[in-house]
Amino acid sequence: MKNQQFQIRNSRLKRYGAWCELVIVSWALSLHAEKIDLQVYASKFDSIPIAVLDFRALNAAVLTQDDPGQIIADDLEFCGRFHVVRMPKPDPARFAANNIGIFIDGEYAVTGEKVVLDCFVHDAVTGEEVAGKKYSGEKKFVRGMAHRYANFLLDMLFGERGPFESRIVFVEDRGSQKNLVVMDYDGYNQKKITSSGVNIFPAFIDSTTIVWTSFFRGKPDLYKGSIVTGTYDIFIFSRFVQASPAVSPLGDRIAYSSSVGGNLDIYICDLDGGNKRQITFHRAIDTSPCWSPTGYQIAFTSDRSGQPQIYVMDADGANVKRVTSVGKYQDSPAWSPRGDKIAYASMQNGKFDIWTVNPDGTGAAMVTSMPGNNEYPAWSPDGSHIAFSCSQRGVSDIYAVRPDGSGLRRITKSGNAKMPNWSPF
Amino acid sequence: MSPIVRVCTVAALASALMVGGCRKKQPALEDMAKPVPKPDTSFTAPRPFEADTSDNASFREAELDAELMRQVRENLRTVYFEFNSYSLSETSIDQLRTAANFLMRHSTMRVLVEGHCDERGSSEYNMGLGENRARAVKNYLVNYGIPSVQIETTSWGKERPAMSGCVDESCHSQNRRAEFKVLAK
Numbered sequence: 001m002k003n004q005q006f007q008i009r010n011s012r013l014k015r016y017g018a019w020c021e022l023v024i025v026s027w028a029l030s031l032h033a034e035k036i037d038l039q040v041y042a043s044k045f046d047s048i049p050i051a052v053l054d055f056r057a058l059n060a061a062v063l064t065q066d067d068p069g070q071i072i073a074d075d076l077e078f079c080g081r082f083h084v085v086r087m088p089k090p091d092p093a094r095f096a097a098n099n100i101g102i103f104i105d106g107e108y109a110v111t112g113e114k115v116v117l118d119c120f121v122h123d124a125v126t127g128e129e130v131a132g133k134k135y136s137g138e139k140k141f142v143r144g145m146a147h148r149y150a151n152f153l154l155d156m157l158f159g160e161r162g163p164f165e166s167r168i169v170f171v172e173d174r175g176s177q178k179n180l181v182v183m184d185y186d187g188y189n190q191k192k193i194t195s196s197g198v199n200i201f202p203a204f205i206d207s208t209t210i211v212w213t214s215f216f217r218g219k220p221d222l223y224k225g226s227i228v229t230g231t232y233d234i235f236i237f238s239r240f241v242q243a244s245p246a247v248s249p250l251g252d253r254i255a256y257s258s259s260v261g262g263n264l265d266i267y268i269c270d271l272d273g274g275n276k277r278q279i280t281f282h283r284a285i286d287t288s289p290c291w292s293p294t295g296y297q298i299a300f301t302s303d304r305s306g307q308p309q310i311y312v313m314d315a316d317g318a319n320v321k322r323v324t325s326v327g328k329y330q331d332s333p334a335w336s337p338r339g340d341k342i343a344y345a346s347m348q349n350g351k352f353d354i355w356t357v358n359p360d361g362t363g364a365a366m367v368t369s370m371p372g373n374n375e376y377p378a379w380s381p382d383g384s385h386i387a388f389s390c391s392q393r394g395v396s397d398i399y400a401v402r403p404d405g406s407g408l409r410r411i412t413k414s415g416n417a418k419m420p421n422w423s424p425f
Numbered sequence: 426m427s428p429i430v431r432v433c434t435v436a437a438l439a440s441a442l443m444v445g446g447c448r449k450k451q452p453a454l455e456d457m458a459k460p461v462p463k464p465d466t467s468f469t470a471p472r473p474f475e476a477d478t479s480d481n482a483s484f485r486e487a488e489l490d491a492e493l494m495r496q497v498r499e500n501l502r503t504v505y506f507e508f509n510s511y512s513l514s515e516t517s518i519d520q521l522r523t524a525a526n527f528l529m530r531h532s533t534m535r536v537l538v539e540g541h542c543d544e545r546g547s548s549e550y551n552m553g554l555g556e557n558r559a560r561a562v563k564n565y566l567v568n569y570g571i572p573s574v575q576i577e578t579t580s581w582g583k584e585r586p587a588m589s590g591c592v593d594e595s596c597h598s599q600n601r602r603a604e605f606k607v608l609a610k
Contacts, residue, residue, distance in 0.1 A: 175589060198584050200548060218484030218537070219579040220552065238480040241580050243552045257553070259580070263560070264553035285553030301550060308550045331547035345547060352547075375547065394590055419548070 036123045036130055041101055042157040049083045050076060051095065051103035051124065061110035068106060068117055068146040074186065075150035075164045078400075079384060080407050095124045102130065104153070108142075115139045119149040121156075131156060143188055161425050163380045168387055168411065169193070169202040169210055169227065170398050171419040180212060182227045185380070185422070187398075187411040193230055199223075203245050204423045205271070211235060211245045211254060222256060236273050244288050247271075248295045249337070249424075253315075255279070255289035255298055266300055268315070279317040290333050290342075291315075292359070299323065299333040299342050299359070310344050312359055323361045334377045334386070335359070341403060343367070343377035343386050354388050356403055367405050374399075376418060381425045387411065389418035478574060484537050487607050500527035501536065501605035504562055505598060508543070511557040513565060521562065524605070525569040528576075535575055535609040538562045542583040543600040544591060555580030562603045577608065 042048055052073040057063070069086075076082040085098050095103070106119040120132040133152060135145035147164035154162035169182045172192070180193040180202050194214070202212040205224070214223045216234075222242045225232025236242050241259040248255070252271055257264045261278055264285045269276040280286040284304035291298055292312075299312045310324040310333045324330045329347035336343065341356040346366075352375040357364040368374040372392035379386055385400045385407070395415040401408045489497060501524050504517040513521065528534060540555030540562075559578035567573050586600040 176585065178584065198581075200584060215581070215584070217482075218486075220581075239478070239482055239577060241552060241556050243582075244549045257549070259553075259556045259560075263557055285550060285557065287553050288547075288549040301547075303550070303553075308547070329546065329550075331550045347546070350545075 036102065038102070038121070038130065038156050039159065047081060047083045048102075048157065049085065049098050049100045051085045051087055051090075051098070051100050052076070053090065053103060053105035054086075054088045055105065056107040058107055058109040059111070063108065063110065063115075063142060066142045066146075068108060068119070068142060068149075069104075071143055071146035071186075072104060072119070072150050072153075075147060075162070076153070078164075078186070078407070078409065079154065079162065080402060081158070090122075090124075090127065092124075100124050106149075110139060113139050115142050115145070117142065117145050117149075119146075121153070143184065147184070161382060163382045163384065163422075163425070166381050166425060167204075167207070167227070167423040168378075168398065168420050169204065169423070170389075170412070170417045170421070171200055171202065172414070173396065173416045173418055180210070181417070182210075183412070185400075185411075187413070191227070191230075193225060193227055194232070200419060201244050202419065202421050203247055204421055205247045205254075206251060207423050207425070210421075211247065213243045213245070236269065236276075246290045248291045248315075249293045250295045253295070255291065257287035257289065266298065266317075279315075280313075280320075281317075288331055288333060290335050292335050293337050293339045297335075297359070299335055301331045301333065310342065310357070312342075321361070323357055323359065324355075324364065325361065326355075326364050330355075332376050334379055336379050336383045336403070337381060338383040343379065343403070345373075345375035345377065345388075354386060354401070356386075367401060367403060368408075369405075370408075376420060378420045378422045380422050387420040387422055389420060391418070482577075484577060484579060484606070484608060487609050489607060489610065493610065496527070497605070497607055500524055501607075503605070504558075504603045506558055506601040506603070508597070508601065509546070509554065511540075511554065511561045513561055517562075518565070521565050522569070525566050525571055528566065528571050531610075532572075532575070533610065534607060535577070537577045537579060537606040537608050539604045539606060540578070540580045541585060541587070541600060541602050541604065543597040544583050544586055544589065545597065546583065548582055548584065552580050552582035555582045558601075558603045 052069050055069040073084050077084045101124050103122050103124050108115055108117040116136045118134050121130045123130055133149055150164045151162035154160055166185045167182050168185055169180055172179045172181045178198045180199050181190050183190040198215040200213050202210050204210055208228050209226055211224045213220045220241050220243050221237035222235045222245055223232050224235040238260050243257050245254055245256040253268055255268050258267045264287045265278055266280040266286050266289045267278050282304050284302050286302045288301040289298050296315055297312055298315050301308050302311050307328045308331050310330050311320050311322050313320040327346040327348045330344050332345045334343045342359055343356045345352045346355045352373040354367040354374050354377050370390055374388055374390045377386045377388045387398055387400045389396050390399050396418045398412045398417045398420045399410050502520045538559040540559035542551035542554050563576045563578050588596050588599050591597045
């Protein structure tokens, strides 16, 4: 798709059956031969210079909190492939000074609880409209509309899916109460999923369903619930421990750790909880399973060497190989969606930091170095970022960073957030 | 019976005994606490036991009267562990002997052993460590002669510390523990 010429059909009406039930009317002007080809244009830059103008309010109601222009600018800035310049209106001198070839603008009309939002890409040289989209829906979904347009831009420029409509679930830690909260990837629209007890190890099954460990029955079992309706039910349970669920990227199986067989070992079951089978049979602690993007392999933590270390095995338990060697205490492996790295938390000198390593055990590299514990890595669905929790002086928040350590961004500000898990697209 | 038949019968019996003797393999964790079960002549088999030991069982603490509560506190005392270890110390073994004798006297009592960890380390791994601590306690008691059905185990990992926000070892050490909860009198 990346090398194909970008085309948009006229007057295409699409309904996206998405979480927030936005009704989107997607339309665009047909491309003429002389118009700018966005993918060819994008391929000329490592970091695309782009201007995002202020969006115009068509009637009296102005969106200050959720200004679509600001949301789109933040999204593009976050993904690290743009040099974003904000300006109130087209300014040819600043376009030239910043080498800007395209700019984004738009307008919106707020009527009661409804919003209609128009977003456009323009050729900065000719001023011509290259592609536009119109969104309409409830006012509370305006952030979702802006995120969707940012995703549309990424698709148009690179032929890739963007992470801007993804969500992050995390644990809000209030000591004896640990509850699950879900939010947009940028920290907005926080919504509590559980309201009591100790709830940990959240993992997305799909973009609207999660599985996690809860102590509702006085012991750890797995529960499954919807982040849309907030309803949940017990899922995998026994008299023993069930912990650390991880959903295969193909969405067909769940790996978890359980002490049914005597101590913690890795188990796998189907998505409905059936067909449970034990994968590791070691007398050491085996836990924290995570899947390779193909679903053929599982990385996990084991203390069979005497200290917790990261191992990789086939999804049937064969071919166990140790991956980590630097450091005495490693846990929380997370396999990148691109397959090339395993992120994990490594404790050295009494503090955790996020590291990455190639699945064959080479190329271990430290990603974070902020003070406090940096732990529980979770990849964004496009593999561009790692979310993690960072604690300083007893205050823990969710951050995101690129795998090379750049682009560090704090996502939560409450000071009691940990254990993030990032939704699929 | 001919001598050959007699030899064959003895051989068959002997091999049957050997196979029978080998089949009962010890679970991996059992050899770790190495208690020497004391022959206890006062022991009598517990009465038939009515408890939900299925997978559907929730672990909820039973309500105890003040006197029983006092006895439980005195006899089923919290056991503490070294960092990243689930070995029972000499002190712990003394405490567990008291606990075992108490449980023998209360043969209908059903208890839960909860394993806990200090707040260092990862949540996932500590779930496993807490489980091993609880099972180390249970294994000692079972080897001592307490019926396995009388003791449930679970792990809270590092999710329910006795002391939170620890910075020094004296504080951390209070979190590395196995606690008893009474599920049924």
